[in-house]
Structure formats: C-alpha cells, structure tokens
Amino acid sequence: MIAFKTDVHRCLAASIGAVAVLSAAGCGGKEEAAPEVARHGWGDAAPVVVVERTSGGARFTDEVEPNDEPGQAADLVPPAGIEGTFGTPGDADLFKVAVDRAGGLRAVLDAVPGVDTVVQILDAKGEVVVHGDNGGANVAEGLPNAPVEPGTYYVKVVEFVKKKPKAGDAEAAGKAARAPAPYRLTVTYAEPPGIGEEREPNGNPEDALPLAPGGSVEGYIGWRRDNDWWSVDPASMLSLEALDIDIASPKQVKLTVRVLDAKGNTVLVREARGRGQDLAVRGWKASGLHRILLSGRYSSHDRRYAISTRKRALEGDDEVEPNDAAGTANPLAVETGALDGKRSAHATVGDQDWFALPVGSASVGYNIDVSPSPGLDVDAAVVRADGTAIRESANAASGATEKLLSVPVGAGERLYLRVTPRPRGASAAADAVYTVRWSTTAYTTAPPPAPPAP
Numbered sequence: 001m002i003a004f005k006t007d008v009h010r011c012l013a014a015s016i017g018a019v020a021v022l023s024a025a026g027c028g029g030k031e032e033a034a035p036e037v038a039r040h041g042w043g044d045a046a047p048v049v050v051v052e053r054t055s056g057g058a059r060f061t062d063e064v065e066p067n068d069e070p071g072q073a074a075d076l077v078p079p080a081g082i083e084g085t086f087g088t089p090g091d092a093d094l095f096k097v098a099v100d101r102a103g104g105l106r107a108v109l110d111a112v113p114g115v116d117t118v119v120q121i122l123d124a125k126g127e128v129v130v131h132g133d134n135g136g137a138n139v140a141e142g143l144p145n146a147p148v149e150p151g152t153y154y155v156k157v158v159e160f161v162k163k164k165p166k167a168g169d170a171e172a173a174g175k176a177a178r179a180p181a182p183y184r185l186t187v188t189y190a191e192p193p194g195i196g197e198e199r200e201p202n203g204n205p206e207d208a209l210p211l212a213p214g215g216s217v218e219g220y221i222g223w224r225r226d227n228d229w230w231s232v233d234p235a236s237m238l239s240l241e242a243l244d245i246d247i248a249s250p251k252q253v254k255l256t257v258r259v260l261d262a263k264g265n266t267v268l269v270r271e272a273r274g275r276g277q278d279l280a281v282r283g284w285k286a287s288g289l290h291r292i293l294l295s296g297r298y299s300s301h302d303r304r305y306a307i308s309t310r311k312r313a314l315e316g317d318d319e320v321e322p323n324d325a326a327g328t329a330n331p332l333a334v335e336t337g338a339l340d341g342k343r344s345a346h347a348t349v350g351d352q353d354w355f356a357l358p359v360g361s362a363s364v365g366y367n368i369d370v371s372p373s374p375g376l377d378v379d380a381a382v383v384r385a386d387g388t389a390i391r392e393s394a395n396a397a398s399g400a401t402e403k404l405l406s407v408p409v410g411a412g413e414r415l416y417l418r419v420t421p422r423p424r425g426a427s428a429a430a431d432a433v434y435t436v437r438w439s440t441t442a443y444t445t446a447p448p449p450a451p452p453a454p
Contacts, residue, residue: 058186067093070126070154078105079188086115086159086181094122095155097187104145104190104200107132107155108301111140115159115181121146122154129153130223133160134252134299142301144222145190147200155187198304203227205264208291213237216308221253221296230292230307234285237311242285242320244310245292250303251276253296259284259322260291268322270350282346283314284321319345319353326385329354329416332438340439347376347421347432355417355436357382362411365441368404370419372434375399377422382407382415390415406441 063084066072073096076082084093099105109119119132119141130146159181193199198219202209208229211217213236219228234243247270249255254275259268267286270279275298294305314320316334323330332355333341345353357366370380370393380402381392393402409415423432 058188060184063093065093067095070094070096070122073154076155076187079186081187082185084157084183084185086112086117086183089178090159090161092156092158095185095187097153097155099148099150099153101189102149103147103192105148105153105155106142106144106186106188106190106301107146108142108186109140109157110184110186111138112159112181112183113138114178115183116161117141117183118158118160119143119185120156120158121148122156124152126154130226132223132299132301134301140302142222144220144301145193145198145200146223155185157183157185198228202229205229205260205291211292211307211309213243214309214311216306218304218306219294220301220304221250221255221294221299222301223299226295226299228294230294231289232292232309233289234287238313240314241311242283242314242318243281244312245281245284246306246308246310247279247294248306248308249276249278249296250300250305252300252303253298253305255279255294255296255305257281258293258295260293261286262289267328268324270348272349277349279350280346280348281321282348283312283319285314286322315344317342317344319343323354324352326354326356326416329356331356331358332417332436333358340437342438343436345419345434345436347372347378347423347434349423351421353419353421355419357409357415357417359412359414360409363443364409365443366404366407366409366438367441368407368417368436368438370402370404370417370434370436372399372401372421373432376432376434378402378434379420379422380404381418383418384415387418408443 058079058081060081060083063082064074065087067074073094076095076097078097082095097105105121107119107121109117114137116137121129121143123129130143132141132143134141196215196217198217199209201207203226208231209217211230211232213232213234217230220226221228237243247255247257249272252275254272255277256269256271257279258266259281260266268281268284270281272279292307294307319330322328330343330353332343334343335341343355366382368380368382370378372378375398377398379392379394382390382404384390391404391407393404395402417436419434419436421432421434
C-alpha cells in the first residue's frame with residue numbers, strides 16, 4: 001500500500017486527477033489490475049489518496065532484500081502478492097507463510113520474459129515439500145494445491161541457471177550478466193475441493209481417492225513427481241460389463257497411467273508420447289479393488305486432468321483388458337475347439353494386445369490377418385511367452401492388413417499373437433479398432449519351413 005501522510009499527500013490531494021492518470025498508466029506501462037483508490041482525511045486536512053495494488057483478492061507489496069535465506073524471509077499472509085526482482089542469474093527469494101489451516105496452498109509466479117523460473121514450497125526446516133518447474137524461459141510457474149498443515153512454510157522463487165558463474169570469475173559473470181528481471185508472485189489458499197475433485201495429499205496408495213465405475217474425477221499434476229492415486233471397485237458392474245476409461249491431459253503434461261491390483265502388481269500401463277496427449281483404456285475388466293496411479297513428466301498449475309469412465313456391455317469377440325503380456329493374454333479362440341474365428345479390439349496410445357493361440361494335440365499351421373481401421377497402423381507377430389518372435393509382419397502403410405501365413409505351431413506348443421497398435425496424431429485414438437481373423441491348416445506331414453526373413 002502506498003500512502004502519503006505529510007505535505008506530499010496534501011499536494012497530491014489537490015491534484016487527484018493527476019493521480020488517477022498516473023494510476024491508469026500502470027506505473028511504467030506494467031499491466032495489472034486496476035488499483036483501489038480511497039480518500040482519507042485527518043481533521044481539517046485535505047483528503048489523502050491511498051493506492052492499493054490488488055489482484056484476485058491478493059494485495060501486492062514490494063520485495064525487500066536480502067531474502068535469500070529462511071531467516072531473512074518477509075512474512076506473507078495469504079491472499080498476498082509480491083512484486084520482486086531477480087537481480088542476478090540464479091537469484092533466489094524466500095517468503096515466510098504462517099499457515100493457519102489444513103488444506104492446499106497455491107503459489108503462482110507469472111512468466112518472466114527471458115528467464116527460466118522455479119517455484120518451491122519449503123517446510124519449517126527449509127526442506128523442499130513440492131517443486132514446480134513446468135518448462136523453460138517465458139513460462140509461468142506455479143503450485144496449485146500443495147498440501148499443508150497449520151505451521152510455518154516458505155515460498156521460494158528461483159531463477160534457474162544450468163551453471164552459476166564461480167566466485168571471482170569475472171569473464172563468466174560478464175557473459176551471464178543481464179538486466180534485473182521483475183517478477184510477480186501470488187500466494188493464496190486453494191479452494192476446498194468439490195465433489196469429484198482431487199483432494200491432496202493423495203500421493204500414496206493408502207491415500208487413494210474413490211472413483212466409481214461410470215463416474216468422473218478431476219485433479220492436478222501440480223508439481224514434479226506429483227502422483228495421484230484413485231481406487232476403483234468393479235463390484236457394482238455386471239458380469240458382461242467392462243469399463244472404458246478416458247484421461248484428458250493438460251497441454252503442459254506428458255501423462256502416464258498405471259492400473260495396479262490389490263497386491264500392488266502393475267497390470268496395465270499407458271504412456272503418452274508427448275505433452276498434452278490424451279490416454280485411454282478400452283474394455284477393462286477385473287475383480288476386486290484396483291488402483292489407478294496417474295503421474296506425469298512436467299506439471300500444470302492452471303489446467304486439470306480429467307478421468308472419465310463408462311460401463312460398456314461386451315460382445316462375444318471383444319478384447320478384454322488387461323491383456324498386455326503373456327500372463328494376461330486373451331484366448332484367440334472365443335469358443336473351445338474352434339478351428340477359426342475372429343477377435344475385435346480397440347487401439348489406444350501405449351497399448352499392446354496379446355492373444356493366446358489354442359494348444360492342440362497335433363501340429364497345425366495358423367493363417368492370421370490383422371485388419372486395422374483407416375488411418376491406423378499395427379504391427380503383428382507370433383511370439384513365445386518371453387516375447388521372442390516366431391513370425392513378424394509390419395506393413396508400413398497405415399490401414400494395411402498385416403498377414404501371418406502358415407505359421408507352424410507344434411503339438412502342445414503355447415504361442416501368442418502380439419498386436420502393437422500405432423495410433424497417429426496427438427489424440428488417444430480411442431475410437432480406432434482392428435479385427436483379427438484366423439484359421440488353421442492341419443499338417444499330414446512335417447510343417448513347412450518358415451519363409452526367409454525379408
């Protein structure tokens with residue numbers, strides 16, 4: 001707050017119009033919320049103009065140096081804001097917050113032109129609780145809902161530099177020198193989460209929040225190594241129902257989703273190929289409590305992810321997840337004893353589907369066609385349980401059918417069809433599908449040799 005209480009303010013009070021023009025100019029052209037202007041008087045004195053810099057309920061004050069260590073940190077009472085300056089490369093500023101409630105603390109550092117920044121929240125001992133680093137220079141950094149309890153915390157803002165000049169190295173210091181870089185930091189308490197919204201802390205399996213089959217939830221990947229756990233109990237689902245899961249990603253985050261069983265074993269993984277790529281699981285079916293672990297590379301303080309689920313009745317030849325390895329492979333034959341058949345499957349980013357070929361009492365040859373929907377590319381192979389390929393097909397053309405012909409399978413031999421979808425583009429390609437058609441040929445003599453490798 002800026003107040004003039006002597007002859008200066010009396011002079012300004014006589015020129016209120018000039019003050020209004022100065023305020024509108026933003027004090028040097030900086031864009032900010034319109035300041036609050038109040039008029040106060042003492043006795044017969046002329047009223048005083050008091051300009052308060054506010055934004056989003058936070059009142060801004062100027063940083064006071066030195067403040068590089070916890071013992072030098074100025075007090076902040078949320079909602080509060082700081083306008084400070086990174087004076088030299090690698091500069092760090094700390095601010096002390098006396099948290100008076102359990103919940104979430106939100107800290108946002110506006111983008112600083114030409115400067116790569118980091119935001120951290122430290123505990124009373126100065127240990128890092130959470131670390132926010134979304135990217136390089138010109139990127140706003142923030143922590144949306146860092147979990148806190150009543151007590152002392154510090155908000156630390158840092159200019160990130162790969163290598164600070166050594167003390168006394170004038171040449172290196174000269175190369176790294178730049179003009180002071182102003183910044184703007186806002187610290188508030190996060191809004192209490194509503195129905196279907198993530199509640200921190202939920203970074204451990206025992207803190208998993210419920211996600212009902214058919215329901216939806218939202219949350220933040222809000223800082224480095226932020227893990228969000230959700231629990232799913234399929235007990236309410238019918239025996240012929242499966243769950244379709246969609247995960248909408250914030251544009252700054254490269255997501256990974258894992259599904260784990262009650263013993264903590266990972267049964268399914270989907271990993272985005274880049275920032276902002278959505279993920280999906282189609283036809284997930286399980287018994288007993290499972291947990292979903294959502295994590296990501298990079299973070300986002302201003303955009304949430306969303307997990308939505310939908311129950312779906314399975315058709316007879318539909319693929320069922322998880323089937324990403326030999327131990328969870330779907331049977332290729334829907335009916336026991338069949339000599340031919342068909343399976344239908346969805347193709348999503350990060351997916352790989354395994355189908356177990358029937359084990360027979362005699363040697364047979366398998367003819368397998370894998371036909372993807374237009375625009376979808378798939379690789380197909382007949383493999384052993386350890387992934388060793390017996391026969392492979394990888395047609396480079398999108399939408400082209402992959403053919404595996406006369407694949408020899410010995411009596412009693414267990415082999416698998418492995419299909420790797422390769423959806424293109426930034427979407428999860430959740431609506432892309434492929435169809436497997438297969439048939440067998442009985443051998444009256446020894447099976448033919450495998451064709452030479454291309």
